């Protein structure tokens with residue numbers, strides 16, 4: 001992956017594995033309604049896995065905490081349906097640097113259920129990983145419920161090391177330059193095979209993600 005790619009742009013568009021285009025950009029202050037709508041598109045299981053409780057809605061305080069951020073110590077990116085007039089949130093990922101351990105940041109990621117298993121989580125985690133690297137973070141730490149085997153197995157395959165604490169895995173993913181390069185390349189290759197379209201490849205900047 002081009003080392004400066006994610007760090008040098010403010011937004012980009014990429015295809016999922018099946019070729020559907022998705023827009024990605026940093027979270028903004030006025031994304032509160034989009035985040036709240038996104039909660040409705042998460043199943044109770046996904047909400048439970050993300051928030052450790054089956055909350056239906058984000059509180060006003062959470063909405064402020066999740067959108068009024070500095071993009072330095074608290075970094076968040078959102079995935080939006082491509083070219084839709086009204087923003088429709090498909091997924092979101094964030095990390096927050098631990099104050100007294102600035103080389104570690106805790107992260108969270110969620111993809112709405114109808115878009116899961118299509119490569120969106122991988123792109124969001126790749127963006128977080130790149131941002132963490134740019135900001136000098138050495139470890140991305142995820143807290144994963146013991147029954148969330150999709151997440152714990154996925155992080156395990158990426159090389160994260162887990163410690164079990166009271167029903168929750170604390171999983172540390174070391175930030176290393178080439179972690180996601182092959183994953184992102186595979187998403188783009190799969191997409192190209194399905195669509196056999198050079199125009200699509202050009203339109204999503206894929207040549208710069210290798």
Ligand SMILES: CC(C)(COP(=O)(O)OP(=O)(O)OC[C@H]1O[C@@H](n2cnc3c(N)ncnc32)[C@H](O)[C@@H]1OP(=O)(O)O)[C@@H](O)C(=O)NCCC(=O)NCCS
Nearest residue numbers: 046049050108109110111116117118119120121122151154
């Ligand atoms: C975890 C989550 C973000 C993954 O998002 P996604 O868009 O489905 O992710 P991807 O399609 O990129 O898949 C990522 C990996 O998980 C695997 N995976 C995804 N869904 C899976 C499922 N239902 N069963 C088995 N594996 C699955 C994929 O095969 C892939 O693994 P690989 O790269 O080793 O092949 C999504 O399932 C989610 O939002 N879950 C609810 C919230 C949550 O658990 N957040 C994590 C706590 S912070």
